Amino acid sequence: MYALSVKDISVTYDKQLALENVSFAVPEGSITGIIGPNGAGKSTLIKSILQLLPTLSGNVEVFHKPIKSQKKIIGYVPQRSEVDWDFPTNALDVVLMGRYNHIGLFKRANKKEVTWAKTCLEKVGMQDYATRQISQLSGGQQQRVFLARAMAQDAKVYFMDEPFAGVDASTEKAIIQLMKEWKAEGKTVLVVHHDLQTVNDYFDHVLLLNKSPIAYGETQTVFTLDNLEQAYGGKIAFLQKAPATVKEST
Template sequence: MDRVLSVEQLNASYRKNKVLDNVSFEVLPGTLTAIVGPNGAGKSTLLKAILDLHPRLSGVVSCFGSPYAQVKSRIGYVPQRGSVDWDFPTNALDVVMMGLYGKIGWLKWPKRKHRELALAALEEMGLGNYADRQISQLSGGQQQRVFLARALVQDADLYFLDEPLAGVDAATEKVIMDTLNTLKNKGRTVMVVHHDLQTVEEYFDHVLMLNRTVIAHGKTADTFNQANIMRTYGGSLRWMGDRLG
């Protein structure tokens, strides 16, 4: 089966602090992968380094067998909600249509079909009635759904999401996970930085366990076990409770 993503000996740092150390893994199509690890493990940096948003010290990244820059139209990205300027004066529909600029063209006006695609994506997220609402007036969960709609409207083959479930309500969490499973069932590939170890087994069929380097990677049923959790998190797991019993 052809690899959707290949990362080989990836190294990255912030200033003089090495954040990613010789990271290597491969991802197959039609998988839903959780990226887990302690704070400071390099999870967000990994996504940014793959997407050319953070410089690499060394290493090779290929998506669909090509450099990211050559296939970026096939890739969707949802950043952490806290990294977005939600006071920017725009409404939910305009945010979603930003995901179509690769098809519209940056200097062209969107057409009716583009507006209809964006509205359909908002409807899918349960936000059809919020199209004209300023994003600053939306709740945190609604803002997260808007950004997921923006990624969906790209109709990508590979999606990266950075903690999409952080701080959202139960209803939004269900909408997001239902959407991600629908993508997986369509043969799309999804990688999600995830913080809640209690739901890894329920939500994801694959897991990448990261602490600056890859500790373990594979099917959740085979990989997400006590030994690998302890190797990834060390002594920071007192709050895991029964999961380590």
């Protein structure tokens, strides 16, 4: 069964073509990395799939149903740079936001919902910061809170936009552990990612993107030097012949 099916997505941004004819299907219970150079449309792809951006064309299905009817089973972790961290709320309330699809936007969370939110904070090591304002947390702590929010959604398909950007090693380890737990539970995870050296270790499948798909499939098949050269236009530093040692040049 495919958890996600994307067909012929095209998007314009500032009158420029940002994505062109992107199609791929993601198996249930897998972790997929979306990689490509800066400006390749990776974040745009996730937002267009989630209907946060308008599309020129295309169709998206989640478990063979239109995505608009499947919002309750979708979780989303945005880039940290897109979050207003000065918004006056604490960590527990942020996590409870992940329950709005279940309890309703204007209803007060009951004791059961609050207990679940606290459990999610505990799973990411943030139980002692439940009443702390999010503006007072470090970057890694903020990311953990958003992971807890995603966990609170109890989704079947998760989208994560550069979750490892600017976090410490312990937070990165916590993110990887959570992704593996979701996979073990049969859930599906898509991750926008930029660190090429960890691709082989983190992902079952890879979508290599540069406005149009360069290649998609199992990581060991897609993550090759030839495909990377094609995607990055030669802007790759080849340290060795193994893809795991390839990194994007600055």
